Amino acid sequence: MVDMKRSSEDGTNADLAPATLSVWAGEDGSPVQGATQVPIVYSAAYGYPDVESWLDVALGRAPGHIYSRNTNPTVSAFEEKVRILEGADSATSFSTGMAAVSNTLFALLSAGDRVVSVKDTYGGTNRLFLDFLPRVGIEVKLCDTSDHEQIEAAIAKGCRLVYLETPTNPTLKVMDIARLSAAAHAVGALVVADNTFATPINQNPLALGADLVLHSATKFLGGHADALGGALCGASELIAKVYHYREITGASLDPMAAYLLVRGMKTLALRVGRQNESALRIARWLQEQPAVAAVYYPGLETHPHHDVAARQMRGFGGVLSFMLEGGFEEVKRVLARLRLAHRAANLGAVETIAGPPATTSHVECTVEEREAMGIPEGLIRYSVGIEDAGDLIRDLEQAFAVA
Numbered sequence: 001m002v003d004m005k006r007s008s009e010d011g012t013n014a015d016l017a018p019a020t021l022s023v024w025a026g027e028d029g030s031p032v033q034g035a036t037q038v039p040i041v042y043s044a045a046y047g048y049p050d051v052e053s054w055l056d057v058a059l060g061r062a063p064g065h066i067y068s069r070n071t072n073p074t075v076s077a078f079e080e081k082v083r084i085l086e087g088a089d090s091a092t093s094f095s096t097g098m099a100a101v102s103n104t105l106f107a108l109l110s111a112g113d114r115v116v117s118v119k120d121t122y123g124g125t126n127r128l129f130l131d132f133l134p135r136v137g138i139e140v141k142l143c144d145t146s147d148h149e150q151i152e153a154a155i156a157k158g159c160r161l162v163y164l165e166t167p168t169n170p171t172l173k174v175m176d177i178a179r180l181s182a183a184a185h186a187v188g189a190l191v192v193a194d195n196t197f198a199t200p201i202n203q204n205p206l207a208l209g210a211d212l213v214l215h216s217a218t219k220f221l222g223g224h225a226d227a228l229g230g231a232l233c234g235a236s237e238l239i240a241k242v243y244h245y246r247e248i249t250g251a252s253l254d255p256m257a258a259y260l261l262v263r264g265m266k267t268l269a270l271r272v273g274r275q276n277e278s279a280l281r282i283a284r285w286l287q288e289q290p291a292v293a294a295v296y297y298p299g300l301e302t303h304p305h306h307d308v309a310a311r312q313m314r315g316f317g318g319v320l321s322f323m324l325e326g327g328f329e330e331v332k333r334v335l336a337r338l339r340l341a342h343r344a345a346n347l348g349a350v351e352t353i354a355g356p357p358a359t360t361s362h363v364e365c366t367v368e369e370r371e372a373m374g375i376p377e378g379l380i381r382y383s384v385g386i387e388d389a390g391d392l393i394r395d396l397e398q399a400f401a402v403a
């Protein structure tokens, strides 16, 4: 057992690199009889010998757990791992990424509040903005993701919260977190950033000025496509507010899922490092292919937001997308021919995963809505796994071959 609190004088763990923190952070709870791994604690409630000691834990005077909808030791280990990797004061978790998004928004917003975000957020998040927030009297302004002047102008009109997601899904647009956080703070608004695509290995939104960072842990954090989860990190008062809301909505992370996420996260830095390298190599190769009309990857010098990406990210991530000359018919043909890719609505796993927006990120939208968002039907989202990059390139080559 390693005591992370002992690892650096100031308790920030700033002396340790992300690859080390991926392995060790959050693993210093109370192991069962010397177990080196975080135990899966499947107990709905926690018993106490007397009311006094029970009260101490219930009132937060002593550490411990009361009921697993609120807190659970396995879930706490997961929260601690994400918290330390994001360099946050505090963290909480959720049953899914969408539970993280919805609980955060509903916990922090009330009727009459105004939110500013962009058109390119994750499909489920976009549905919250278009349907569910307006239904309870929250005004939502969605701006053109690439137009920072427009976003700044919308923020300057006054708002309670600015919601960012960068890079975006599926066209990998990049938003300037520092610039938009400054605009938000000038009007007293909170900034929430969805860091799912970048991961804390490539980008730390809190260090760039955001107030809260959230994740669909289902994707890169877990990395093995076998568990759903969500996380939120930030200042303790903000996290406490969202945590108390989540206690009541009951969107709690299951201990088995938390265990799988903790195990997956040990290789986070290793996986993401490999995925960064492979994605860049594949994006460069795709640019040279006659079958490909456009490649979307922030690591490419030709990407319109490459400069911002290079400034705020340490790596450009494992997801890219590309548009085929042949449109949706060609997308269907190429996807069917890929040997080394799951055709599935997921991303961020050890296996490569490919799919069109129509069945993945924007399945909730109509063709017209996708078009309005600038998501062409000829697009393939390609989440690069940890396979050999040369094998993946040869697989794409054979899939393109028979035109």
Ligand SMILES: *Cc1c(COP(=O)(O)O)cnc(C)c1O
Residues within 6 Å of the ligand: 096, 097, 098, 099, 101, 122, 124, 165, 169, 194, 196, 197, 215, 216, 217, 218, 219, 228, 229, 230
């Ligand atoms: C998948 C995803 C979500 C939602 O996460 P779930 O775990 O599927 O609920 C939110 N944001 C982004 C960017 C995602 O990719």
